[in-house]
Every structure is written in C-alpha cells, then in structure tokens.
Amino acid sequence: MSSAAQRKQFLRGIPFPFCAGCGGATVATVFLKAVDELGFKDLRSFVFCSGIGCASWIPSPHFKADSIHTTHGRSIPVATGVKLVRPDLNVVVFGGDGDVLGIGLSHLIHAARRNLDITVIMVNNMIYGMTGGQVAATTPLGTWTTTTPYGSYEPPLDAFRLLASAGASYVARWTTAHMAELTESLKTALTTKGFSFVEVVSQCPTAFGRRRGFKNVKEMLRWLKTQSIPIDDPEAASMPEQGETIAVGEFRRRTVIPTLTESIQQVTKRAGKQ
Amino acid sequence: MSKVLSPGTYFMQGNKALAEGAVAAGCRFFAGYPITPASEIAEHLAVRLPHVGGIMIQMEDEIASLASVIGASWAGTKSMTATSGPGFSLMQESIGYAFMTETPCVIVDVQRAGPSTGQATKGGQGDVMQARWGTHGDYASIVLSPNSVQEMYDLTIRAFNLAEEFRTPVILLSDEVTSHMREQITVPPADHVEIRTRTPPRVGEPYFGGTLVPPMPSVGEGFDVVVTGSTHNEVGLRFTADPTVHSALVTRLVGKIEVAAQSMMDCETFNLDGCDVGFISFGCTSRAVYEAVETLEEQGISAGFVRLRTIWPFPEKYVRELAEQARVVIVPEMNLKQIYYEVQRVVDGAARVVPVNQIGGGELVTPETLCHVAKEATDKL
Missing domain, CATH: 3.40.50.970 (Thiamin diphosphate (ThDP)-binding fold, Pyr/PP domains)
Structure with missing residues (x-):
C-alpha cells in the first residue's frame, strides 16, 4: 500500500484550504506516506495537536483522527497534557515557524528538555503567511516583508541547533524539495522514543515567494534545494547567520535518556513506597 | 497518607x-x-x-x-x-x-x-x-x-x-x-459526597451541539474528535465566516450557563426577613460580617446578610430579596467597588447601597468599621 489514492483512508475528504503551490499540502502528503510505510492502517492511535497558522490546518480537521486545534503557540503544552494522561497514544504536533518557534518557543524548548515523547513537525515558510506576510523569527536577514518595508534587520533563529542543545532525542531539517529524505526522517521521528523534531523548510508562494521575486513554485523549490547544504558541512557548522543557507540533515542523541512519562512513572513508584 | x-x-x-x-x-x-x-x-x-x-x-x-x-x-x-x-x-x-x-x-x-x-x-x-x-x-x-x-x-x-x-x-x-x-x-x-463525571457520547451523537450540554468524548477512544477554538458546528468543523453558526454556538454556550443559573445560585443567608441593614459579601470579607451582624443585633439594630458562595452567575434572587427588606445594603469588599456596582444594578433603587472598600497591606475590613457604617447609614450613631 503506497499510492496516494490508498492513503485516502487517513483523510476525511475535506479539501485542504491552502493557496496554490503551498508547501503545506506537500508536508501532509509526505507525512501520510511515512505513516503508511510504517504500517499504520488508520490514524486511530494518533492525536494531532496544532496551533494557529497555515500549517496548523494540516491535521485539523483533514486527518481522520483525533485533533486538537489549540490557541496560537500552545499546541505543545496541550500535547503534553494528552501524552501524560495517555502515554499509549502517538501524539504529533504540527505548526508553523510563527506558532512553534515564535509565540510558542518556550514550550518547544521545555518539551525537548523534558524529553516528552512526542513528534513536533514545524513547517518553516520563513514568514507569517496567514496574516499576510509579516516578518518571522525565521525570515532571512534583509527580506522585505509587510512589517519590514526596508528589509528585515534581525538574524533568524536556528531551531535545529537550539533543539539539539535543549535535549531533544532526534532533530532533523529538510525542505519540501527533499521529499525522499523527509519521508525517512518522519519515519525516524515517529519511531524515536523521546522528543523528536522535524523542521520542513517550505515554500509560501503567496506571502513570501512572489515578494522575493520568485516567478513560480518550481523556482522556489529549486532555490530551497540549491541553498541547502549538509548539516555536517564545516560551512553549516560556522552557521551563516543571514539565513540564506539551509543546513539540512539529522541529529540523534547518542545517549538514551528516559522519556518524561518514564521519569514520572519512576517518581510515582517512589511515592508509593513512602 | x-x-x-x-x-x-x-x-x-x-x-x-x-x-x-x-x-x-x-x-x-x-x-x-x-x-x-x-x-x-x-x-x-x-x-x-x-x-x-x-x-x-x-x-x-x-x-x-x-x-x-x-x-x-x-x-x-x-x-x-x-x-x-x-x-x-x-x-x-x-x-x-x-x-x-x-x-x-x-x-x-x-x-x-x-x-x-x-x-x-x-x-x-x-x-x-x-x-x-x-x-x-x-x-x-x-x-x-x-x-x-x-x-x-x-x-x-x-x-x-x-x-x-x-x-x-x-x-x-x-x-x-x-x-x-x-x-x-x-x-x-x-x-x-456527590461526584459527577461527564457523559461520553453514543456513536454518531454530536458532541458540540444538538443539546444544551452535549456529551463529551475523549481522544484515543475512536471518536475522531475535532476540537477547535474557532467557531465550529455540532461535529466540530470550523466555520470562520458564517454568522448563523457563530451566533448559534456562542448563544448556546452562554445559554447553558444562564439556563442553569437559578440552580447554581448558592448563598448563605441570615435574617433576611425584616432586617433593617443588610450586608452582601463574599470570601474572607464575609467573616467580618458575621461578627458585625451579631454586634448590631445586640445593640438593637436588625441586621441580615447574603454571602455569595457562587459569585457568577450573580445570585440576583438573593440580593433582591435582601433589598426588599433592608433599607440599607452594605457591600464590603477588598477591592474598589467591583461587586458594589453589580449589587446596585440588581437592587435598582429598592434600597440604599453603601460600599465599604479596603485595599492594600492585606488589611481586612473590620467588624467595627462595618458596625460604624451600618449605624451611620441608619442614623443610629
């Protein structure tokens, strides 16, 4: 079972609301392909949490599963409550860069620190797309946006390096131009015990691409691919802060540490003995 | 333990x-x-x-x-x-x-x-x-x-x-x-002790509408629950522009509490029949009212009180009942007149409403202050 048609079992049949050429649809497709390849017949063991923004509409209400569409930035703490009460469920968070890395950043870092056993998929389109194209914490330096009419004057934040140091068990970054790598990466993330984070650098033709002078989506995807360098490349390590270079690849923590659920179970056992 | x-x-x-x-x-x-x-x-x-x-x-x-x-x-x-x-x-x-x-x-x-x-x-x-x-x-x-x-x-x-x-x-x-x-x-x-727990839905039963308080599913039980803070219909699907869906949803959400407001009203009352001075209070402030009422009664001033155990929905019935009897309704609170205005709205001229407000330093409204205000307001100083 691998064709897109057969993956319809995972969908409610409600059309996605994305603009033509949006990377959100790609991420949805690749995610369902990964789930399919992992052998899931349906999404009954999953709970999807998402916040506010275009990427938050990937699971809600389109996936045929339980989904909680939360307030802006709060998908991770809602997911925390779900996962702690129901550790048997696969809890997956979808969100954009504004949702996950902007307004909800502290929750992201703390979930990684706690090694909460969930997967966070961040669709990074480098812009606040739903609200019309304002500068984000991920916008490359010097970019024209509606709130930086003379070019953005702040360097972007590197989620990959941040989360690797915050304690995540698995971190990856790919673009929508790396579908094969992304599929494998999502499979790894979903089967990783502990906190896993996958960033997908994605195209927003409407609020980012056309204003940067890209003629079409194809050109944007080509740009995403040519700007990408392997994360273990010495140049990626030196991290050009302007955000034009996209360091892609994976990070796996060498030592296995207990998940938050396991740590709490230990504590509960200790409490029972007192 | x-x-x-x-x-x-x-x-x-x-x-x-x-x-x-x-x-x-x-x-x-x-x-x-x-x-x-x-x-x-x-x-x-x-x-x-x-x-x-x-x-x-x-x-x-x-x-x-x-x-x-x-x-x-x-x-x-x-x-x-x-x-x-x-x-x-x-x-x-x-x-x-x-x-x-x-x-x-x-x-x-x-x-x-x-x-x-x-x-x-x-x-x-x-x-x-x-x-x-x-x-x-x-x-x-x-x-x-x-x-x-x-x-x-x-x-x-x-x-x-x-x-x-x-x-x-x-x-x-x-x-x-x-x-x-x-x-x-x-x-x-x-x-x-009565302990209540939510009712899960039967298969196919809507859980965001259909009745005033719909049954509630949990995630992970096969309901394919769609939860959203956006305006939604009775099965949880988003309607971000339709006026009727928004109006129906929010009216029901407010309505389910308004309809049950009478049964939720929960007040402690004392001497509502024939009291000359009435107090309306809540929380720690009400402890001073207990003593003030006792002292006033000893001094021949008939006093009663309503103590709000449920503040919202506002227990209008009890406040009205007190205002029908008392000439003066005193509202002590550790803020600057937050409940006072609500009492005034409900009393609607049936009695004189007198605020007593004490803020800062954790200082409580004292029974002495309340007695003094009561006597002053009833010309019995």
Whole structure:
C-alpha cells in the first residue's frame, strides 16, 4: 500500500484550504506516506495537536483522527497534557515557524528538555503567511516583508541547533524539495522514543515567494534545494547567520535518556513506597 | 497518607484542604507554576497525586499550565490548575478556549493585591470582574467563592461537579486569607459526597451541539474528535465566516450557563426577613460580617446578610430579596467597588447601597468599621 489514492483512508475528504503551490499540502502528503510505510492502517492511535497558522490546518480537521486545534503557540503544552494522561497514544504536533518557534518557543524548548515523547513537525515558510506576510523569527536577514518595508534587520533563529542543545532525542531539517529524505526522517521521528523534531523548510508562494521575486513554485523549490547544504558541512557548522543557507540533515542523541512519562512513572513508584 | 483522605476531622490549611477536595473530586492531573499565595496547592498535590495514580507537573508558565490541563481533560481526566492574579491574567486566552471547546476543568485563583505584582503576599479581592469577563468575546463564567477551610474542600468538589456537568471551565476564586487560614474541617464519608463525571457520547451523537450540554468524548477512544477554538458546528468543523453558526454556538454556550443559573445560585443567608441593614459579601470579607451582624443585633439594630458562595452567575434572587427588606445594603469588599456596582444594578433603587472598600497591606475590613457604617447609614450613631 503506497499510492496516494490508498492513503485516502487517513483523510476525511475535506479539501485542504491552502493557496496554490503551498508547501503545506506537500508536508501532509509526505507525512501520510511515512505513516503508511510504517504500517499504520488508520490514524486511530494518533492525536494531532496544532496551533494557529497555515500549517496548523494540516491535521485539523483533514486527518481522520483525533485533533486538537489549540490557541496560537500552545499546541505543545496541550500535547503534553494528552501524552501524560495517555502515554499509549502517538501524539504529533504540527505548526508553523510563527506558532512553534515564535509565540510558542518556550514550550518547544521545555518539551525537548523534558524529553516528552512526542513528534513536533514545524513547517518553516520563513514568514507569517496567514496574516499576510509579516516578518518571522525565521525570515532571512534583509527580506522585505509587510512589517519590514526596508528589509528585515534581525538574524533568524536556528531551531535545529537550539533543539539539539535543549535535549531533544532526534532533530532533523529538510525542505519540501527533499521529499525522499523527509519521508525517512518522519519515519525516524515517529519511531524515536523521546522528543523528536522535524523542521520542513517550505515554500509560501503567496506571502513570501512572489515578494522575493520568485516567478513560480518550481523556482522556489529549486532555490530551497540549491541553498541547502549538509548539516555536517564545516560551512553549516560556522552557521551563516543571514539565513540564506539551509543546513539540512539529522541529529540523534547518542545517549538514551528516559522519556518524561518514564521519569514520572519512576517518581510515582517512589511515592508509593513512602 | 494514602488514597483519598479518610472521613474524620482534620486541622488544615485552606490551600491543602482545596488540594484534598480536588483529590476527593477525582482530579488526577494538575499543572501549575509557582506563585504566592497559591503555591501550597501545587506542593500538596505533588505529594498527593502520585498516591492516587495522578500526575502533577510544574510547567514553564501559567499559559502552559492551563493548556496542558485542557489537553489532559480531553484525554479523559479531571484536571486543575491553581494560580494568583498575574498567572490568572496569563490564563485568560485559554479560559476562553476551554469555554469555546467545552472543556471541563477547574482554575483556582487565590487573589492577592493587584494590579500587576502589587503586593504579592497580601490578600485582596480584586479579581472578581476578571473572573467574570477576563477572556475576550462573549461568554459566561461559573465562579465559586469559599470563605472557610471547610469550603475550600467542599467548593472544590462542587467546582469539579459543575465543570463536568456543564462542560465548561469553573473558577474557584479564593483569596490569600482563606487560602492561608488554618481551621478544623470535617471530611465526610465518600458515599455522602456527590461526584459527577461527564457523559461520553453514543456513536454518531454530536458532541458540540444538538443539546444544551452535549456529551463529551475523549481522544484515543475512536471518536475522531475535532476540537477547535474557532467557531465550529455540532461535529466540530470550523466555520470562520458564517454568522448563523457563530451566533448559534456562542448563544448556546452562554445559554447553558444562564439556563442553569437559578440552580447554581448558592448563598448563605441570615435574617433576611425584616432586617433593617443588610450586608452582601463574599470570601474572607464575609467573616467580618458575621461578627458585625451579631454586634448590631445586640445593640438593637436588625441586621441580615447574603454571602455569595457562587459569585457568577450573580445570585440576583438573593440580593433582591435582601433589598426588599433592608433599607440599607452594605457591600464590603477588598477591592474598589467591583461587586458594589453589580449589587446596585440588581437592587435598582429598592434600597440604599453603601460600599465599604479596603485595599492594600492585606488589611481586612473590620467588624467595627462595618458596625460604624451600618449605624451611620441608619442614623443610629
């Protein structure tokens, strides 16, 4: 079972609301392909949490599963409550860069620190797309946006390096131009015990691409691919802060540490003995 | 100490009694963030919840605390958070979300002197209106106000019951004084206490409409639940522009609380028949009213009171009843007239309404002040 048609079992049949050429649809497709390849017949063991923004509409209400569409930035703490009460469920968070890395950043870092056993998929389109194209914490330096009419004057934040140091068990970054790598990466993330984070650098033709002078989506995807360098490349390590270079690849923590659920179970056992 | 507290009498701090009430009500998930004067609730539940198979987690802030409580509630567990004014302000967006998504949960606000950091260790009653109107948009709140350690226990159970029955967030509005007070309490046998729990839906039954209070599914049970804070129809699908869907949803959400308002009104009353002076109070301030009424009666001034145990929905019936008898209605509170205006609206000229306001330093309204105001207002000085 691998064709897109057969993956319809995972969908409610409600059309996605994305603009033509949006990377959100790609991420949805690749995610369902990964789930399919992992052998899931349906999404009954999953709970999807998402916040506010275009990427938050990937699971809600389109996936045929339980989904909680939360307030802006709060998908991770809602997911925390779900996962702690129901550790048997696969809890997956979808969100954009504004949702996950902007307004909800502290929750992201703390979930990684706690090694909460969930997967966070961040669709990074480098812009606040739903609200019309304002500068984000991920916008490359010097970019024209509606709130930086003379070019953005702040360097972007590197989620990959941040989360690797915050304690995540698995971190990856790919673009929508790396579908094969992304599929494998999502499979790894979903089967990783502990906190896993996958960033997908994605195209927003409407609020980012056309204003940067890209003629079409194809050109944007080509740009995403040519700007990408392997994360273990010495140049990626030196991290050009302007955000034009996209360091892609994976990070796996060498030592296995207990998940938050396991740590709490230990504590509960200790409490029972007192 | 293990499991639920065994029946009997205990000498206990208010915040601990509240925590024990939560355990007795079936709360098995607590998330919070340290704040004076509410921290003892988290500290006590950190000890107690593991004994009953529950989880206490200290989150990174109050926003995350209530958000994870909402997640836990959708996972099928009775859940609670506790905070004080500053944290309560941070929670307002998620309170609106819990209201809109019909998520039962209990939010404790132990009031201190605000606004802002104000006087962090000193009591106050300034969050009455924030508890009613704190989130944006149209909504209705259920707010309970204990005035003793016993009620910290009892009303916590009631808060959980109302949350489960009406599928809505319930606010337990305590104050520094009641929370830090130590008194004797009686824990009744478990079979003497009514514990309510949400009803799960039958297959195909809508859980965001159809009836005033729809049944509630949990995630992970095969319902394919769609939860959203956006305007949604009875199966949870978003309608972000349709006026009729929005109006129907919000009217029902407000309506389910308004319809039940009469049954939720819960007041302690004294000498409502034929009193000349009446007091309307709530929380710690009501303790001074007890003594003032006694003193006034001894001095031949007929006094009565209504003490609001439920503040919202506002117990209009009781206030009106008092105003029909008393010439003067005195409203003492540790804020600058938050309940006073509400009383004035309900009394509507039937009696003279006199405010007594005391803020700062945790100073309480004294019985002496209340007696003086009562005598002055009735020309009996």
